[in-house]
Amino acid sequence: MSFLSSLKKRSTLDAAIKQVAQARNSEAGKAEQLYKGAYQGFASVISDNLMMSDALYHWGFALLHEANGKPEVEAIEIYEDAISKFSFCLLMAPNYLGAAIDGGVAFMELGRISPEGSKAGLYGLAEDFFEKANNIQKGSAAYNLACIYALRNDEPACQQALQQAREFGSLPNLDNIQGDPDMDKVKQAEWFKEFIADVQAQPEPVREKLNNAEVVVDKSSFKLKKTEDFDYYS
The missing domain is CATH 1.25.40.10 (Tetratricopeptide repeat domain)
Incomplete structure (x- = not known):
């Protein structure tokens, strides 16, 4: 993470924390909006x-x-x-x-x-x-x-x-x-x-491996299908 990106995330986090503090002292409707805004801020900080x-x-x-x-x-x-x-x-x-x-x-x-x-x-x-x-x-x-x-x-x-x-x-x-x-x-x-x-x-x-994809071939067409790392049904 770059220095500027880190600063931006810190600023977003501080703003979200401030929204929570404001929400705690606000009426129900206003508080809900503030909480939602804070949650979006928290999610933004930890995303990517x-x-x-x-x-x-x-x-x-x-x-x-x-x-x-x-x-x-x-x-x-x-x-x-x-x-x-x-x-x-x-x-x-x-x-x-x-x-x-x-x-x-x-x-x-x-x-x-x-x-x-x-x-x-x-x-x-x-x-x-x-x-x-x-x-x-x-x-x-x-x-x-x-x-x-x-x-x-x-x-x-x-x-x-x-x-x-x-x-x-x-x-x-x-x-x-x-x-x-x-x-x-x-x-x-x-x-x-x-x-x-x-x-x-x-x-x-008929399936033939091609690097990280499978070529699925039938009589009329073919398509590339991404292979999964895990078998969810085993």
């Missing part, structure tokens, strides 16, 4: 630090996977820690796709081991993260959303999300879909069986 964002994401990613196989009480704490890292990462880098997807995954995993009365709320928070991921890159979390809709037994939404996942290349392989317990409530639906059959009937595209 790619190395810190990467560190937070990978820290959260490690916690997410460490929680697997832990006793439930310990796992809950680890998942919550992972979520805090992904959330902070997104605060610093709002378009960090991995943090948006894995934050949702962490909430899903937390929901699975939480009391029944907490599951719906946690799945709702997961949905918020997945929607954010879809806003960053369309279709990137479509399958994750399909899982949430299936858990709610919302078949039309699930069907639409699966189609979107297929369209945008984020659909897992059929073994994973058919073995996914999140899909249990819709697996016997005719539309689901037809979807699986249709995917099975479609030949796999």
